[in-house]
Amino acid sequence: DAKTTQPPSMDCAEGRAANLPCNHSTISGNEYVYWYRQIHSQGPQYIIHGLKNNETNEMASLIITEDRKSSTLILPHATLRDTAVYYCIVRVRPSTSGTYKYIFGTGTRLKVLA
Amino acid sequence: DTGVSQDPRHKITKRGQNVTFRCDPISEHNRLYWYRQTLGQGPEFLTYFQNEAQLEKSRLLSDRFSAERPKGSFSTLEIQRTEQGDSAMYLCASSLGERADSYEQYFGPGTRLTVT
Numbered sequence: 001d002a003k004t005t006q007p008p009s010m011d012c013a014e015g016r017a018a019n020l021p022c023n024h025s026t027i028s029g030n031e032y033v034y035w036y037r038q039i040h041s042q043g044p045q046y047i048i049h050g051l052k053n054n055e056t057n058e059m060a061s062l063i064i065t066e067d068r069k070s071s072t073l074i075l076p077h078a079t080l081r082d083t084a085v086y087y088c089i090v091r092v093r094p095s096t097s098g099t100y101k102y103i104f105g106t107g108t109r110l111k112v113l114a
Numbered sequence: 115d116t117g118v119s120q121d122p123r124h125k126i127t128k129r130g131q132n133v134t135f136r137c138d139p140i141s142e143h144n145r146l147y148w149y150r151q152t153l154g155q156g157p158e159f160l161t162y163f164q165n166e167a168q169l170e171k172s173r174l175l176s177d178r179f180s181a182e183r184p185k186g187s188f189s190t191l192e193i194q195r196t197e198q199g200d201s202a203m204y205l206c207a208s209s210l211g212e213r214a215d216s217y218e219q220y221f222g223p224g225t226r227l228t229v230t
Contacts, residue, residue: 034218043118043205043221044157087156099145099170102219104156 003027003090009109012082018075020108022088025069032091033064034102035073037084044087047073078112085109116140118222120206126228127196134192135225139208146189147219148181149205150174157205163189196229203227 005023012018024033032051036044048055048062050071055062061074075082085107091100119138127133139146144165149157160179162170165186175181178196183189193200203226207219 036221041224041226043207043223046218046220049218099162099164101159101162102157104158106154106156 003092003103004088004105006086006088006105006108008106009111011111011113012075012078014080014112014114015077018073018078018082018110018112020073020075020086020088020110021070022072023070024088024090027068027090029068033062033071034089034091035060035062036087036089037082038087038107039084047086049091078110080112080114083110083112118206118208118220120204120222120225122225123223124226124228126230129198129229130195132192132194133196133227134190135204135206135227137189137191137206137222139187139189139206140210140220141187143208143210143220144186145209146183147207147209148189148191149207149221151203151205151224152201160191193227196227198229201227201229 003024003026032049034049035047038044048057048060050062050064064071087104087107089102089104092103121136125133146163148160150160151157160172160175161181163183166183178194181191203224205221205224207221209219
């Protein structure tokens, strides 16, 4: 079962910041939040991840609330090429195999408008 | 490009036929994953390899599905006696190492299967 809840769709004007929210109220203390995006007919692309501190890289910023029950992905200056489905993922505890697993939800379809 | 590659990109088959997909992970990655994605849904985990050992299988992986990674490099996913419900995008991903704080998976472009 998905551990995250995201709005199904959002629009953003080109050049403006896109703020994509995610709720993960059942997250455990050592479970990371990952963000990926998927452009039509391609595989998911890694964006950023975090545990409890805010994170920033060349693609985006990740803001995680102090209680860790929600987070926001920020694309500072959205372009038309950022139009995609954005997935907020909780990486669950290691299974018996020792691997970390991604549990995907249905994501947010972001449309950047010219 | 040294990313994850998958072959074929598209496969159309008739119900009851067998199909096989191939995944070539990033060369130094020892962990390989298969996912299935149906229309409008996020990817769902199918199975996982560490080197050549298949360490976990989802309950989604019925007896008609088999995956191998014989030399710890490329992997194959075979579906026997395909059904229309098998129509989906099959995604492969790979990752490196066991660091708890950095474990991103890199995905291939996927193989889109259509069963008629």
